[in-house]
Amino acid sequence: MARMSDADSASASVSDPESDCRGCADPAAAFAAHDHRHCAGDVLARAEALVAAGGVRLTPVRRRVLEILLEEHRALGAYDVLKRLAAEGFGNQPPVAYRALDFLAENGFVHRIRRLNAFAACMHPGEDHAPVFLICRNCNAVAEMPAAPVRAALGAAAADLGFAVERTTVEAMGLCPACCKSEAAP
Amino acid sequence: MARMSDADSASASVSDPESDCRGCADPAAAFAAHDHRHCAGDVLARAEALVAAGGVRLTPVRRRVLEILLEEHRALGAYDVLKRLAAEGFGNQPPVAYRALDFLAENGFVHRIRRLNAFAACMHPGEDHAPVFLICRNCNAVAEMPAAPVRAALGAAAADLGFAVERTTVEAMGLCPACCKSEAAP
């Protein structure tokens, strides 16, 4: 990492997907520049292994949707994904995208970011985790963070009330390190 | 509590608003039956005081929206609120509801439940709190829970990554005490 040119420190919606990689597996690197091609390939390989083991099928559409989210490396709306699919010859109606996304989400390959009505590829499929997301309100970067402490606190408090937690949505809006700096010195 | 008249059942799809009151200020009572009329009046009074102090205006529409959410005592979609408003002679276009809801949310009188695309009245306006919501997947009850430990865990972990948290969305889907029991013994 830290192989960054001067061009991409002030990234935004338009970004070089390789040098401006966000949200990868290592939380410490989540907001740092690094070679994302590697992460993406790795995740995809792991997904295929998991799928084979689990008796479900990673069909062309589903696989392509996962690839798109991995390449893009940020949260995409269902209709953004759909546009890409349509351009590549897949169906161009909403259910095509939603079905693939739902499948991937159910199987832990992508996460739904409710705050953004969007989806992002999971960076550690297979590992059981209830993810916490950090969303930068300035550059829209999304990072997946270890959630164990948060989940523990939540589960404990809920148990006191007799509430049985099954699934959690934990999302934090704020400023990523880069945007923190640029906001401080404009 | 449990002082219910026979007149006012039959409100929502599931619950009697008075005897089956959910999510009030006391977390211990959150999922317990009690007289909600008292909570609602109390919250409304507090809201008016806060508004006066804060230099913002609780206009008729805004006040009515808050009342509706307090009466209903569950999460309502913007269009549900809108229907009620229209029936009472207010405007019947979406912005009418969204503007009032946005105002109330910004000022801490209602919360947005992203998982449900809905809004619920806040049961302790004024107290600074980043709420945690418990949502029953069976009966749709929503309870507001103390969030300090969860917030602390989240903030600490994020700070390690250099991320500055500004707002959080923490929602847990699961089974409330009542539905837990009924699911165990059907």
Added chain:
DNA sequence: TCTATGTATGTAATATAATAACATGTCAAG
């Protein structure tokens, strides 16, 4: 009191997100 100003409300039109319902295609077990 009048009128300028900011804020709130009303309305129309549109954008964005998600689902329902049904037809067609594909593949593997029997």
Added chain:
DNA sequence: CTTGACATGTTATTATATTACATACATAGA
């Protein structure tokens, strides 16, 4: 080579949310 399960494609519709602009309404200053 048929059947059944699953996946994909398409049409239509519902649900959620915002933009843009017009109108009313309060109130501070001339």
